[in-house]
Amino acid sequence: MLLNVSFGIGSTLVIANLYYCQPILIQLSASFHVTYDEVARIPTLVQAGFGIGLLFITPLGDMLRRRQLILLLVVFSATLTIGLAITNNLLVFEIISFLIGLTSVTPQILIPLAADLAPPARRGSAISIVLSGYLLGILIARVLSGIVANFTSWRIVYCVSIGVQSIVLGGAYMLLPDYPVKNRDLSYLGIFHSMAKYFVTEPLVSQTMLTNWAASACYTNWWVTLTFLLGGPPYNYSTVVIGLFGLVGMLGVIAMPFFGRLLDRLVPWWSIIISTLLLLVFQAVQTGAGGINIAAVVISCFGLDLFRQTQTVSLSTLIFSISETARSRLNALTIISLFLGQITGTSVGTDVFVGYGWRANSALFMAMYVFQLVVFIIRGPHCPSNRWYGYEGGLEFWKILPSKQSHLITSNDPESAGCVDVVCIEKSDAKGGVDELR
Numbered sequence: 001m002l003l004n005v006s007f008g009i010g011s012t013l014v015i016a017n018l019y020y021c022q023p024i025l026i027q028l029s030a031s032f033h034v035t036y037d038e039v040a041r042i043p044t045l046v047q048a049g050f051g052i053g054l055l056f057i058t059p060l061g062d063m064l065r066r067r068q069l070i071l072l073l074v075v076f077s078a079t080l081t082i083g084l085a086i087t088n089n090l091l092v093f094e095i096i097s098f099l100i101g102l103t104s105v106t107p108q109i110l111i112p113l114a115a116d117l118a119p120p121a122r123r124g125s126a127i128s129i130v131l132s133g134y135l136l137g138i139l140i141a142r143v144l145s146g147i148v149a150n151f152t153s154w155r156i157v158y159c160v161s162i163g164v165q166s167i168v169l170g171g172a173y174m175l176l177p178d179y180p181v182k183n184r185d186l187s188y189l190g191i192f193h194s195m196a197k198y199f200v201t202e203p204l205v206s207q208t209m210l211t212n213w214a215a216s217a218c219y220t221n222w223w224v225t226l227t228f229l230l231g232g233p234p235y236n237y238s239t240v241v242i243g244l245f246g247l248v249g250m251l252g253v254i255a256m257p258f259f260g261r262l263l264d265r266l267v268p269w270w271s272i273i274i275s276t277l278l279l280l281v282f283q284a285v286q287t288g289a290g291g292i293n294i295a296a297v298v299i300s301c302f303g304l305d306l307f308r309q310t311q312t313v314s315l316s317t318l319i320f321s322i323s324e325t326a327r328s329r330l331n332a333l334t335i336i337s338l339f340l341g342q343i344t345g346t347s348v349g350t351d352v353f354v355g356y357g358w359r360a361n362s363a364l365f366m367a368m369y370v371f372q373l374v375v376f377i378i379r380g381p382h383c384p385s386n387r388w389y390g391y392e393g394g395l396e397f398w399k400i401l402p403s404k405q406s407h408l409i410t411s412n413d414p415e416s417a418g419c420v421d422v423v424c425i426e427k428s429d430a431k432g433g434v435d436e437l438r
Contacts (some may be wrong), residue, residue: 004381005125006175007114008133011107013164015134017077017100020157023146027154032090039090040098049101054335058108059195061328063186065175070106074172075105078165085158107134107199108335112327113179115320123320123398124263128256129315133254135309139246146248157269180326195329198322204385208319209337210393211272211310213370216341218283219308222348223249226301228350229358235247245301252294252305256313263310268318269381270397273373275311279304322385368419 021028021042029039060069080103083096111130118126145157186194198205226245230237262272282303289296319330345365353361382393 003175004114004118004129006171007110008129010142010168010172011110011130011133012137013168014074014077014104014106015137016144016164017081017104017161018050019138019141020161021046021097022196023142024149024154024157027149028093030187031154032088032093034090036234042094043276045094045099049098050104051101051179051336051339053102054108054332054339057102057361058105058332059191059329060188060333061109061112062183063191063429065178065181066109067172067178068329070109070176071169071172073103073106073109074165074169077106078146078162078169081158081162081165086164087156093171107137108331109328111316112320112331115316116179116343117177118323121264123262124266124313124317125257126266127316127320128263128309131309131313131316132253132256136250139250139253143246145150167244191329194326195333198330199333200325202322203388204379204386205333206320207321207375207379207388208315209333211276212315213337213341213344214368214372214375215276215279215308215311216338217345217348218279218341218368219304220342220345221287221361221365222300222304222345224346225349225353225358225361226297228353232295234292235294245297248298249305252302253304253309256309263313263317265398266314267396267399268314268321269376269379271314272311272318272376274306275314275368276376276430278307278371279311280366280373283309283362283369287359287366290362291358297315325351 025036025042029036032039054207077100080096080100084093087093087096097226107130108160111127113125114130115123124360148160211428227242230242230245245373282300285296286300290300315335316331319334320327324328378389379387380393381395383390384392
């Protein structure tokens with residue numbers, strides 16, 4: 001648990017690098033003597049660097065020692081941040097921002113590592129803690145950056161970031177386990193070949209990516225268009241009041257780890273279906289009354305945040321079950337679909353809201369939740385990962401706890417077909433972590 005919490009804190013402090021710039025764009029414009037349009041490129045470049053890092057760096061977790069990889073990335077991001085704090089040139093600032101986005105993918109390496117280190121019966125809890133830290137970092141960075149820049153200078157924001165990343169580096173050096181390499185013979189080009197192979201040959205990967213894309217689009221649309229909804233009639237709230245709704249969302253994120261133990265007991269398919277159904281319910285509340293009653297907005301804000309995270313943890317748990325040796329690559333595919341969903345939610349959601357109003361926008365994304373349900377309902381909870389549909393294996397709701405029995409498991413991993421692992425896990429060995437799976 002302590003290690004998972006440290007992973008979560010590290011994720012919070014590193015992912016914040018992507019969002020410090022957003023509240024201080026006006027100050028950056030004045031400091032560099034440029035227009036708002038020019039500084040508006042900075043958040044785009046940071047996110048572009050992050051997206052490229054997801055594709056080209058995070059899969060390295062399957063072929064390199066992750067302790068050394070994470071330490072190297074934190075050193076690079078902390079060193080680059082020094083440049084942001086001292087430069088007086090906008091072009092240099094933009095280049096460094098892109099490189100910081102590229103090297104701030106540490107949380108996406110920590111999530112598969114947490115899944116590897118956790119015993120199977122605690123994997124959902126481990127993922128939920130790290131993911132909650134990741135999401136808190138997004139919310140906290142915006143608040144912290146805005147407050148610090150308001151009372152001092154935007155350069156102090158990045159000085160604070162340097163100090164924070166130095167703490168992360170020290171903590172990582174002391175706490176990160178040196179987990180062994182899982183694929184010693186895997187080449188860098190082989191990483192991308194295998195990722196394509198998983199996408200083409202494993203329908204479960206494709207279905208998970210489709211669901212994650214649609215869910216990410218819905219979630220991003222909610223937060224992007226919430227500003228338009230609350231800033232216009234009938235609410236006409238100030239930006240300060242609108243910003244407080246982020247605290248409501250933060251409550252949903254904080255509550256997520258408390259559901260982690262329940263997710264450990266549920267078959268992932270069921271937790272995905274239930275969380276998606278509840279997301280549909282909260283989106284329906286928003287569709288019915290979001291533009292006329294602020295209570296509906298608050299309820300929807302909390303529910304959509306909480307159950308989106310529940311859905312994300314369940315999807316990660318499910319896709320990680322496909323292969324123990326390819327979790328970094330599978331996580332990269334998941335995050336790429338999430339990234340594409342963010343682009344979809346921002347562009348489509350904004351156009352529909354501006355062109356047709358809040359209710360049409362909300363109804364459209366209700367349909368997206370229905371789409372997610374359809375994608376997973378066509379396959380049962382125990383349908384083989386290489387099948388698009390079917391209900392083989394029944395409809396068991398609860399997992400059979402590995403602590404109560406011994407198993408003979410035949411691996412379906414495409415990279416180790418035909419491998420048979422004997423797993424004897426007794427209740428007294430529940431703390432054995434990954435050493436249980438040998």
